[in-house]
Amino acid sequence: MVRWEPDTRERLRDAALELYTAQGFDDTTVAQIAAAVGVTERTFFRHFADKREVLFGGSAILQQDFVDEAAAAPAGSPLEIVTSAVLAGVGYFPEERRAYSRGRQAVIVANRELQERELSKMATLAAALSSALRDRGVTEPAATLAAESGVTVFRLAFEAWVSDDPRTLVEIELELFAALRGLAA
Amino acid sequence: MVRWEPDTRERLRDAALELYTAQGFDDTTVAQIAAAVGVTERTFFRHFADKREVLFGGSAILQQDFVDEAAAAPAGSPLEIVTSAVLAGVGYFPEERRAYSRGRQAVIVANRELQERELSKMATLAAALSSALRDRGVTEPAATLAAESGVTVFRLAFEAWVSDDPRTLVEIELELFAALRGLAA
Numbered sequence: 381m382v383r384w385e386p387d388t389r390e391r392l393r394d395a396a397l398e399l400y401t402a403q404g405f406d407d408t409t410v411a412q413i414a415a416a417v418g419v420t421e422r423t424f425f426r427h428f429a430d431k432r433e434v435l436f437g438g439s440a441i442l443q444q445d446f447v448d449e450a451a452a453a454p455a456g457s458p459l460e461i462v463t464s465a466v467l468a469g470v471g472y473f474p475e476e477r478r479a480y481s482r483g484r485q486a487v488i489v490a491n492r493e494l495q496e497r498e499l500s501k502m503a504t505l506a507a508a509l510s511s512a513l514r515d516r517g518v519t520e521p522a523a524t525l526a527a528e529s530g531v532t533v534f535r536l537a538f539e540a541w542v543s544d545d546p547r548t549l550v551e552i553e554l555e556l557f558a559a560l561r562g563l564a565a
Numbered sequence: 566m567v568r569w570e571p572d573t574r575e576r577l578r579d580a581a582l583e584l585y586t587a588q589g590f591d592d593t594t595v596a597q598i599a600a601a602v603g604v605t606e607r608t609f610f611r612h613f614a615d616k617r618e619v620l621f622g623g624s625a626i627l628q629q630d631f632v633d634e635a636a637a638a639p640a641g642s643p644l645e646i647v648t649s650a651v652l653a654g655v656g657y658f659p660e661e662r663r664a665y666s667r668g669r670q671a672v673i674v675a676n677r678e679l680q681e682r683e684l685s686k687m688a689t690l691a692a693a694l695s696s697a698l699r700d701r702g703v704t705e706p707a708a709t710l711a712a713e714s715g716v717t718v719f720r721l722a723f724e725a726w727v728s729d730d731p732r733t734l735v736e737i738e739l740e741l742f743a744a745l746r747g748l749a750a
Contacts, residue, residue: 459748496681499688521721521744528717529748536709559706563644563714564746 389427389437391417396434397480400487402494432497432503435484438472439501443508445469446530450512458513458522463557464532465509469534470550478541485542506531533557574622576602576648581619582665585672590616590679601633617682620669622647623657630654635697642738643698643707647715649740650694654719655735670727691716691721718742 395416399408410431414424428434449468453461469549488494510527518526537552545552580601584593594618599609614621635652638646658666671681695712703711722737730737 457748492685493681496678497686499684500677500681503684521694521741523747524721525741525745526748528721529714529745532710532713532717536706536713537621556706556710560714563642563707563711564748 383463385514388417388423392424392427393418394480396431397483397487400435405487405491419439432494435488435494436497437539439505442472443505445472446505446509447512450509451516458518458526459529459557459561461513461516461518462526465512466530466534466553466557467550470553472540472550473538473549475548480540481538485492485539493512495547502531502535505534529560533560572635573602573604573608577609577612578619578622578667582668582672585620586668587595590672595604595733617679620679621682621686624690625630625652627657628690630657631690631694632697635694635702642702643711644714644742644746646698646701646703647694648709650697651715651719651742652735655733655738657734658723658726658734660733666723670724687716687720690719714745718745 392413396408396413399412400418405444408431410421410424413434414421420550428437445463445468449467450461456464477519487500496548506527509530510524513523513527514520533553533556537549537556540552541547541549581593582596584597584601591618595606597617599606600620613622631650631654635646635650638649641649650704673683681739691709691712694715695709698708699705700713718738718741722734722741724734726732726734732740
């Protein structure tokens with residue numbers, strides 16, 4: 381009988397989150413995470429640079445989604461291109477991921493160092509998106525302002541999605557982009 | 566003869582920046598900073614919680630400027646109120662402060678932990694500004710989006726001001742706010 385098993389990376393991620401939630405991020409060791417999955421620490425380090433990166437491994441994928449769509453989106457205002465790019469990222473956050481994301485958020489909110497890392501990942505995301513806009517001819521300062529605004533919308537929408545907002549991530553993002561367009565009015 | 570001397574807090578700040586620049590933030594101790602000014606470590610700790618806070622002591626003052634003006638500004642759109650609030654913060658950054666701010670920026674850019682702390686201070690600033698907007702009746706999500714946009718403008722303007730942009734901070738901020746209003750067009 382062949383039994384389906386999630387891959388090692390995903391199992392490590394889930395075990396880590398469970399331990400961080402139960403006993404705190406600071407008090408959890410890589411050895412404990414590896415043991416919970418039945419692999420060696422060496423295997424853990426093949427997947428993640430350290431115990432902190434377990435929580436941030438997805439940001440590179442999300443960034444690629446943003447950047448690819450920023451390059452491929454039809455011609456439009458900087459904000460229209462950024463809206464397409466940010467909406468393209470929702471594929472990474474289907475409804476079945478919300479419980480995990482919510483648990484992850486609780487761990488991050490409880491730890492200042494992790495909060496600062498999260499903000500740093502958002503800054504990297506904005507820089508990549510801004511660069512993609514410049515590559516297709518958007519000039520400064522519009523490129524950076526549009527990219528920063530898009531990442532702000534993503535961050536606020538994500539925070540609502542993992543708290544008690546019942547809407548899907550794309551619904552929340554669409555409302556925030558509409559509000560952003562209305563700000564100047 | 567009475568000789569003018571800057572107050573101890575300012576002397577500690579200047580000595581700290583000089584040491585961080587010369588030998589690196591990580592390799593500088595509170596003892597060295599205190600010794601450079603001829604005071605005890607105890608005196609240092611009366612002014613600053615730790616050697617990191619020397620670089621961020623101004624953010625509370627800036628935040629108060631933002632919040633006070635957000636409360637006092639004439640009625641207008643959320644973005645108009647935020648523009649007033651952010652422009653009110655330039656009093657903290659006269660031209661004669663640019664050299665210090667530039668040195669501070671170089672120390673921060675060289676150290677990831679300090680960069681993350683800087684982002685965290687910006688997030689706190691945005692939260693305070695958003696709260697001030699809600700206090701005067703601006704609804705969500707406009708309050709948070711306007712506050713975040715204003716802090717983004719401040720951050721980008723500040724980065725340009727401490728690099729090689731010859732304009733004053735207020736000139737740079739005005740250009741960025743205009744570009745922000747034009748984003749949706």
